[in-house]
Amino acid sequence: MSTSAVAASRTVNRMLYLAIGITGAVFGALSYESMRLQIYPPLPWLSTAFWALLVGMLVILGVLALWASHRVLRVVALVAGAVQLGDLILWLVLADGQLPADANVPWAITFTAVPAVAVAAAASSRLAWAYAIAVSALGGLLRGLTTNYEHPVLIGLQDGLYSLLLVSVFVGLVLAIKQSAEQLDDSVGAARREEVDHARRLARRRERLLINALVHDSVLSTLLMAGLGRTSAEAVARHAQKTTALLDSLAERESSGPVTIGELAMRLRQTAVKLQPHIVVEMRATDAAPPIPADAAAAIVDAVAEALRNSVLHAGTTPARPIEPRVRLDGNQHGIQVLVSDDGVGFDPARVPAARLGISHSILGRMQRVNGGSARLSSAPGRGTRVSLSWSPSEERAEAPATSAEYSLGGMQRLSRRAISAALLLFAVVHALLAFGDRDPRGPIVGEIVSVLAVVGAAVLVSRPAVYPLPHSTTVRVLVLCAVTATLQLFQITPGGSLPFVQWHLGAITLVLLVLVAQGRVGWAWTGYAVLFAATIGWAVANGLALGDGVDLVIRQAGTLLAGSLFVLGLRRSSATLETLNRQRTARTIEDATSVASLQERAAELSRVNSGARDLLDRLAGLRGSERLQARHDDCDPVDVSLRAECLLVEASLRDSIRGRSLSVEPVITAAHLARVRGIDVSLIDDGDDGALHCEDSVRQREVGRTAVGNAVAHELDRMQHGRLTARILPSGRPDIATIVVESGEQRMLIIAANGVVREL
Structure with a gap:
């Protein structure tokens, strides 16, 4: 990746750390009452200290995300993960029997997902998954040791698997986001290099064509004027002086407003x-x-x-x-x-x-x-000529390569099908275990089965990675299936029941809504949660429970959904910011590269023109008024004749470099010069889209083609003593790259293929 790029991975990591800090503060507030009721009797201060340290580290991580170095953020995130791991181990060592009935879930396991996400953001994928499995297993073991329900082993297994499912969803999304950001860094760097290279080529081409046009209008005109001998020496000298002055000014040319x-x-x-x-x-x-302009x-x-x-x-x-x-x-x-x-x-x-x-x-x-310019010419014999030139700001062409980096970071597209299938299988197994492991025998089993199938179907629909954001039709079907699950469960559960996972559908639906958030439907997900929240409160009140009891059942799910929403909204903002910053940086880089390339190409082209014609132009500019270049038949001055011949030869050589750029190379240059001295008419034409020999797919093929064409043209020119030769580079995309037409007594045509093979027709 180019060091000048705005690194997506670093920007995304800051967004993740900020979201972790906010989520940690939310879960800290939600867990405070449980922590207060679950203080370790032997060491009451230690429980409070661990809670304060864990919440504090997460909040500090969110604050530092705005300005601290990435090394510091990584250390803080790993320390927060270590604190959570240490707290779970301490719980297992110091836990003394069952927890209070009104706080029967250890507060430490309610935090499991947040530190796991911090570790996933800071560490490798292998360490992130190892940590997720470890904290889920420890959490399940702790729940089994402290539960006051029957069948503690089953309760621990259910809680551990559910924790693993929840943590896996978050860790998988974070790792996918990190991978997406790293891929984006690579694609932005590659796209920037391509765009800069394209800009350099375009700048060089424009500068070269500009110089060529000026050379045609001034240098070639002056040399042709002198070579044909139809103009007075004074006029030739004036044109030569203007031409040399123009060449000098081009070397210092700057753009104006x-x-x-x-x-x-x-x-x-x-x-x-x-x-x-x-x-x-x-x-x-x-x-x-x-x-x-x-x-x-x-x-x-x-x-x-x-x-x-x-x-x-x-x-x-x-x-x-x-x-x-x-x-x-x-x-x-x-x-x-x-x-x-x-x-x-x-x-x-x-x-x-x-x-x-x-x-x-x-x-x-x-x-x-x-940019924005165009020209048309219309003419016919006896009807005059019309040249139309136009420029329009609305038609300015932004010439750029077709490939560019995609700045989207969201959606399930970054997850592999294998990972999604594994997550769906775990989702189905966990919720089947929660629903049927210790179900209320008074409820109808058919309703329980339909509830599980409906929410699993919703999970399958929402996890499709093909389109981002998820289509509205699919989103509606997902929410309908979630509503079916919620409705069936609310009608068949008993208020005040003693089973720990009787409200399993709340967590299941929240996980589906979390993935819906990741699929770009944040508003729909929160609408679904609002309906679920209202339905749960209504069910509680209708069954004689207090309003607070209904809120307690569903409010903890809001933290999970909030964490996912913060991630997605942060990703959207990061994607937009990255796109803006990288495009601005790319534009500046292209502008700098274009300026340098233009100056280099201008210097090279002027050096070529000056080396070929400057000495001759200076000599023409110094002609005295008494000298004449007009031909006088028998009494012609031989010096004048040789000067005129030299002008025509130099003019032809410069014309070759403009009209037949790919052919203006050795040994063709020398062979063409000697052939013209012998009186042979030589035409070198390049119709190959700025040099077909420069646009082949491989360097080797390019060299083979260039060498074959140059050798063939030089060989034919060296053999000729009279007549005409026309060598032409063909437009790119054809199987053959050049033709040579020789008219010397009899007409022959040679064709050079892309692989360098020469055949005669």
């Missing part, structure tokens, strides 16, 4: 005037037009400049009828749109050569790289 639509219109007018003074720029916008505004201005440049250079009809390019800017609360149009000769976009980068990179690609 958003711009208004008015500022954007001003930039568009300035750009249009530089190209041709009579270009019309219109603006139709409302005051509700949103601010435009700096990168979107820059992309729009640069794309408009490229579109106007193409219109001025290529859309002319006749000298007597010059074209009239126009720029129209529209804006409203939904975003902005810029339309660049002319009434020139037009063209067929499908027939534009793949090596031409002006439309694909400098216009369409430039806008597509902006």
Whole structure:
């Protein structure tokens, strides 16, 4: 797990310790009267001291959960567990006969679940289960030794098994929560690494494409202008000076704040005037037009400049009828749109050569790289050209990997089917033993059987791990079955009876409601408990018992349900907090990673451009006015010819690195340069989704493909003395990764498969 992550396991442990502290205080208050009546006669102070120490440790644990270190919390939780274990042992040593009739359950065993949960939160699963079995067994033994009912062995067995069931439910849920939190830590760390890696790749790609677009608009244009020899030396020098200044400024480029639509219109007018003074720029916008991010505004201005440049250079009809390019800017609360149009000769976009980068990179690609940006081009021979650029804040694309961490910690989904089946079996056995072990013979046995079957059926329904939260239909069926059990038991038990577990259904239904809480239905569970509480009070009053007697029967179950509710509500809050904190941390990490990756990619791309063209651009920028690059046929200056040839070679090499990135590697670079010197027309094209050779499933396959393609292209180029070669990386997802078309006397095509095998058609 990344150390920068907000650890779910630590956050969940704090929530557990806090819930343990609150529950310990509740059970301490409920057990105080029993403790007072059950003071050990030989050492009365010792009983009170153990009660105060146990309750105090649990309350302290809850208070420390807000700020103490996890090591301290773990120690306090284990000490609380040890105190409970010591208290049970002390009870067994000092217990002297039966307990008072009005307090016949040792207060120590009413605490069993709370320290067991503390141990489960602080220790390993093996120690947690060993502790749960130990305290349940000691509690059952203590109950058997101190009970004033008949059949003490049976009473001890029943109480011990019920305690084990109750403790197992809590310990199982806590261990499942801890495992879920640990898995969440792993998934958050993995998701964060994936998102950061994705952000780095995306930042590098955007920065590279941005540099490529600027290189096309400035560097390649300058080199091509010089290489073709159709422009004066003064003009070439000016363009070269602007290009070198642009390269220098890119190294120090920083993002700026958003711009208004008015500022954007001003930039568009300035750009249009530089190209041709009579270009019309219109603006139709409302005051509700949103601010435009700096990168979107820059992309729009640069794309408009490229579109106007193409219109001025290529859309002319006749000298007597010059074209009239126009720029129209529209804006409203939904975003902005810029339309660049002319009434020139037009063209067929499908027939534009793949090596031409002006439309694909400098216009369409430039806008597509902006969040919320898009571009469309429409043209036809004789019908002019229209370029539509748009940006909308409502359409900003948050490009991120599809995989992300799930922050849910609740539900029974984290428990294995084996664990759930074992718990259900224990639930059925325990409550069958409680119901039939020492049942009142005056009650109908059929009603007892139906009661047990109904509550076991409710337990089976509520324990289904498939869906969280539990569907409403299933929740209703669970509560109906619980109501059947409660109704049958209330009608067949005798008030004031002498049997210890005659009210077994209260604990059984509470356990079902506890699992219902864990399944995300807290409100429904407490509604069910409220109905059970009211029915029990009503039954007590109707049968001549005091109101307090009815409350005593059912109030202790509230502590159990409260503990489960605190866990679940704490989990919900922890899940939401973890999601917020981790997403904020991930966003900051991605932002930092993106900035670093952008700077690194910018430096690398500028280094590549400068190493290939900077010296030549500096030489062009220093041309004197008396020098000319125009061709003069027989009296052409050989220095001028060699400089022009060098410009064309460097321009072609840079174009390879933009249009055929995966092919711009050795030995292809050297072979292509030498082939062009011999007069061969070389086109390197990469249609492989940012480099198909970079996207294979394995490193070995990637290397095999890259090596095979590079060797095949270089081999064919080295053999050629004239003609044309076109090498193309195919879109990813195909069985073949590249094709090579050789036109030298006769046309041949080579196909390179993903495994590196080359075959000729």
